[in-house]
Amino acid sequence: MTTITSTAPATATGGTSASAHRAPRGRRLLRWLFVAPALTYMALFFGYPLVNNILISFQRYTPKTYFTGEAPFNGLDNWRAVFANELFGDALWHTLLFTVGSLLGQFTIGLALAVFFSRRFRLSGLVRAVLLLPWLVPMVVSAVVWRRILDQEHGMLNSVLHAVGLVSADGVPWLSSPSVALLSAVLVNIWIGIPFNMVILYGGLQEIPRDVYEAAALDGSGPWRTFRSITLPMLRPVITVVLVLGFMSTVKILDLILALTSGGPADSTQTLGTVTYQLSFLQLDFGQGAVVGNVLILISAVFAVLYLRANRADFGKGK
Template sequence: MRVTTNTAVAERRVRSAPAPATGDRKGKRGRPTQWAALGFLTPLAAYLAIFYAYPLVRNIDLSVHDYNARAFVLGNAKFVGFDNYAAIFSSPAFGPAVRNTVVFTFGSIAAQYLIGLVLAVFFRNNFRLSGVLRALFLVPWLLPLIVSGSTWSWMLNSDNGIVNSVLRAFGIGEINWLTSPDWALTSVLVANIWLGIPFNLVILYSGLQNIPGDLYEAAALDGANAWQQFRRVTVPMLRPVSAITLLLGLVYTLKVVDVIWIMTTGGPGNVSTTLAVWSYREAFGTGQPDFSPAAAIGNLLIVIALVFGFLYLHLQRRQERS
């Protein structure tokens, strides 16, 4: 009887006890988590706003106003809408600049990728002094661009450059690498390829290290030779890394100014002038800065980079779905 009574009293106490405030506890626990997430996001949001959003908005503002040096200081630039864009599209320099940009950009990234891939495959099999050689290949990447451009400018100098000295030693006539309309773009292209090879080597070599060796062993057991292993195993497995390497190379090469400016200043004439060099020349290279057309050309480069970026994302999502 006592057991039954005690049990009934305990049941009534349990029933009459207030339900735990689960919602309040979850809310109290969730708020610190939300504040912590906001705390981690705030530095990133501030960085993007200061170094990306504001410069982009400012560049758009420059391109739709008539900013010269005086208006830039006084802040009374006249609103002209899309007149600056119409001016650059109708300029005689636009066609050569686009053509040079296409040749310089795609020539650079194609050569850099192919040479970097060959070197990455070469260094994949560790051998004596491989680490030292890889470190030496990184030297162009570590040098300041002004040093690299000046070095190439000296090497290709028509009078006392080392390249023409070697050509003369073999009985070949000297070439005006930096002042000839036939060779100026080729000269800056070769210099830029040399600068970009280490980046491609590092990224592609890292990608090769993530390919399981079992795949190569299975391919060898199936009778695949070295070329077939490269074509059937290396290339497909390296495709994601190759895509991001080419995209980064494209974005970087589109905005190359320093090397070309140091070596040829975009000349002779407009032979080696790309869109990036044209933008820099309009803003700083004439002695009479005209910031609005320079900003319009810069926005055109941004649009081109965005198009290829969205194309990369589209292809990546399509590959993930398949």
């Protein structure tokens, strides 16, 4: 009897333990089943093109490949050719200047407008709606319009500047001078990106509790100190999102440059995006075009990793 009595609980305990092990395994399987469609989508539409682009950068991939299917492996020849090309170095530098200049201008003006509109006044909604127009218009259309505005001989900007006596009758060669064309492209891109920054930052400002500002005012905090000590720290997650999204869209920009300057004059506005387009679709050297595309992907990946590490460090400090 003693043996039977001691064995029964052991069996029951063993059965409970086995069920406890099976339950988590079933839940894990169910989780993977829910995630599987998203993973499949990412593998097909993101993973496969990425892997294929990397492979092409090590192959002699030409228009003939589309008919014969032959793309001989050529090792690092494509990479050496791209890195030895002076245009690549210039385009890398132009991309850096274009991206940093655009982000600084878009964010600074966008934040200033967001703070301005956070203080409600009559017709503020209408003015915000009007300021959204540059963001709603297709980028190619905006670039074509600005190309007419910045034209040296017949552009409206030079006409206005000459009328007020700021420039001579010859005007400023906004798009035809190698020393000015990249700056012009940056200014146009800032104009296009301001509404996006303003809308996202304005939404973030609305989430900051009003009583925090009231408490700061009671403590005698001035506008600048309040902005620096309360607004910026509480707006930091939104600022991070705005800068990351802005970087991702700016570093690979193509249509704006093509419609505005086509990479000229004298390659002064060539960026990594335009060089990729030029190598792949004008020179039909898809291998070298894939190399520049991979460099763009690598730059974006490094920026994303740094952003995630910074966010993780901030989260750890907050805890």
